[in-house]
Amino acid sequence: MKRKLTALLLTLALLPTLAACGEQGTAGETRTVYAMDTVMNLTVYGEKAASALENAEKELHTLDESILSRTAEGSELSALNAANGESVSYAADDPLPKLIETALAISEATDGAFDPTLAPVLDAWGFTKDLRRVPSADELAALLAHTGRDKVALEETADGYSVALSDGAQLDLGGIAKGYAADLLRAQLEKEGVTSATLDLGGDVFVMGKKSDGSDWRIAVKDPGDTESYLGIVSASDAFIVTSGVYERYFEENGVRYHHILDPKTGCPAESGLVSVTVMCKNGAWADALSTACFVLGTDKALALRDDLAAQGTNFELIFVTDDGRVLYTGGLAAAFTPNEESGYTYELLA
């Protein structure tokens, strides 16, 4: 009798452990970081969450303040912009030249629809300085003369890279830096043995692995017409999802709304018939830059670009929201994208 009573008590004692097993890893640890002119929420699951978050925050601040910021005194990028055309050398493992190399490759692939030298034009509109205004056509023409990827010379040297900006060009990597940072954080998390995490870098999302129940992450895509609502939900794992939309930064003057996604060819807010573009792909830097480029290109050219890049081994999916109330999404999202039928949009799956 005593033995059986002991068995019962042991069983009862072990049950909470069983219950705890079911909960392990379901609650991640989250950290809020202000960097790169935005707010970021990083959530990591598993035993190594605390140390991984600590390292991730350090990495983000280092990238922002010491390397990629255009405004922080002493950052590598601000030093390059202030070099008056002189060549600047970088070590082989320095992130800056690698990011510039990626930015130039995307600029070329998109025929300039993504342009990392648009900084002076963005400044003229005040989108980078919170002093928003409409520049004159003459002012824009003068500024555009100093833009273009041909004004950035990047060369590999024996011990790293050298970069030189010509003709007064200035680099602003804001259109690609968050995606690139997410790429670096992903590599760092993998190195630390993390298998499940979500990174929200100011709305640029990376989902690592799967949820604790083994299912894909569910990412709502913001409705550009009603940011309180969403267009639909994308189910994904190990993917970057980035949206560029007119609702993010804009101002109104004399009844006209001016948004911050500039067409590098005109220097003015892009008018491509779109109000937002969402890109999903396996590379953060590409996802970030392509969302801007595809917005500028418009639906047809963006789809042609998707085909061209797929032929070169870079695959990505797109969700367009047109200014006439349609949501168009590419074939690779057929199973992964669930439209929000209450949104009022017309949904079309593209071939």
Place this chain on the structure above:
Amino acid sequence: MNCSPKLKPTLWDALVVLTVLALAGLLAARPLFAAKTAGELTVSVSVDGETVERCALSSYEGGVYESRGYTLTVKETDGAVYVASSDCPNQDCVHSGAISRAGQSIVCLPARVAVTLEGAASDYDLIAG
């Protein structure tokens, strides 16, 4: 030749099995009970990454938050929260409009103030855009 003794289930064995089954059933049903309360939204306000206010949306009466030289007035109406006014330079927080779903947030970057709605009963894990 040795023979194993014949095992006969007793009342004690049955009691152990029933106890385990009953508790397993309770554990399995726990999410169903949790779901009833998961629909309640919580307002969380953080300043520079530190949470300064956290309460149920139903009891939130708005607030005035000062940070980095800026003042934001947050209001609640009909189950939604919005920044009614701010003296920050870009007014992005005011332009963000109202939020009423779990996972949504309004961020004032110059002031480093974030207003977030939390709640487990959501169709999604994150918001892109």
